[in-house]
Amino acid sequence: MEERPLRRDAERNRQLLLRTALALMARDGLGVSYEKIAHEAGTGTGTVYRRFPERTDLVDALFTEHVDAVVGLAERASRAEDAWEGLTWFLTRQFELEADNRGLGELLRSGNQASHLVVRGRARITPLVAGLVDRAVSAGQLPAGVVPGDLVAVHLMVGAVMDAAREVDPTLWRRSLTVALAGLRHAELPGTPPDEHVIDRLYGVPPAQPDQEVVHRDTAE
Amino acid sequence: MEERPLRRDAERNRQLLLRTALALMARDGLGVSYEKIAHEAGTGTGTVYRRFPERTDLVDALFTEHVDAVVGLAERASRAEDAWEGLTWFLTRQFELEADNRGLGELLRSGNQASHLVVRGRARITPLVAGLVDRAVSAGQLPAGVVPGDLVAVHLMVGAVMDAAREVDPTLWRRSLTVALAGLRHAELPGTPPDEHVIDRLYGVPPAQPDQEVVHRDTAE
DNA sequence: TCAGAAGTGGAATCTCATTTCAACTTGAGA
C-alpha cells in the first residue's frame, strides 16, 4: 500500500501533465485524447499512460478537490437558516463552478467517468439537497409534491443550456436557472415524483444488477 | 434531375432499409452504425452506402415527414386564439413526438446531421413560435422580457431530462416541461435576452463564416 | 563516478466503425 515517491523528474512530469490535462478538460471536457494531452504537455503518450493507466485515474486526480468543493457548498448551504435561499445559493454556486470548467460539469451531470469519486460525492450531496428540499417544502417555500429528484432534473436542464450556450452566451444558464427555480415554486407538478432510485439513473449511472457477478479489474502489476 | 426508377428488387431493399433504419434510429438515435442497419435489414453494408452515401441522405429520407409534422403543429398552434395555450400545446405535442422517437429529438435539438431539412424546418417553426411568444407577452400571459430564444432554451432543458430519463421514467419530461413553462410565466429573467442570432447556435449550428469560401460537395456522379 | 532502477518517447499495434470495391447476382426488356 505504501508507495515510494516518484523520481523527481517523473513527479515534475506528473504535475505538468495534471496542469495540462486540467486546462484541456476544463475547456474541452473530459474526453480530450491522451494524445492531445501528451502533445500539449510536450511528453510522449506513453508517459501519460504510465502515470494514468485509466482515464478515471486522471480524472480522479484532477477533480477530487473540485468535487469536494461542491460537497462543501452543499454542506454550507444545508446550514442556511432559510432553506430556499440555501438551495438557490447552492445551485448557483455549483453552476458557476461548472460554467468555469466544462469537465466538472460533465463529471457532475453524467455517468461517464463515474468513478467512486463522483459516486461518493453525490452520495454526500444528495441527502443534503434533499434535506433542503424537505425543509423548503415544510416552510411553504416550495409546494408539496416537489421532491429532491426534481432538483436533479433542474441540474440537467440548466446544464443542457449551459453546454449549448457556452460559446455564444456563457451566462445564459443563469436565465434558465431562474426559470427552473421559479417553475418549481409555481408549478403544479404532474406525474409520479422521481424517487431516489431514479436519481442515479438520471445522472447516467447504469442500473445495479444484483444477480450479476461483479468483475474486478486486476490492478496488480 | 429526372431519376429513373430503381429496379424492383432495389426499391424493395430501399424500403426495407428505411423501415429498419427508422426503427433503429427511433430507439437508439441517429448515430446507429450502417453496419447495424445492414445487419438488421439482412443486407450487406455496401447496399446501405449505395443507397445513402451520406448519413444525411438517410436521415432526410426518414425524417422529412416527421419534421413536416412538427411544422404543421407549429402552424396549427399559431392559429390558436389563446397564444399561451397554443404555445403549451405545441411544445407538448412536439415533445410527445420526440419522446416516441429518440432520433427525431436529436434531429430537432442538435446541430449534428443538420441538413437543409432541419434548417428549413426550424426556419419555418421559429417565426411561428416567436409570433406566439410575442402575442402571449402582449396579452400579459408572459412577462415582458421573455423572448423566443427562451423557448429554445426550454426545448433544450426539457429535452435533456427526456434523454436522461428515457429508460427509467419516459414521462418525466412532462414534469420538467411544467416546471419550465411555469417558470417562464413567473420568473423575472436576468441577463441579456437571447436574440435570434443565438437561437441557431443553441441548436448547435456552427457560426456562419461569411469570409470563408463555402466548399460545395460535388453531388454529381 | 557509475550501475542499475526508474522513466521516457513515439513507432507499432490494436480496435472498431466507416467506406470502398471487384467479383458475383438478378431483373428488365429485346
Added chain:
DNA sequence: TCTCAAGTTGAAATGAGATTCCACTTCTGA
C-alpha cells in the same frame, strides 16, 4: 430465353483514437 446494366455482397482498405512496448535516457544513491 438471353444479355447486360443495375444491384448486391462482404472482405479488405482506411482512418482515428486508444494502448502497448522496448530501445533509449535520466535520475538516485552507493
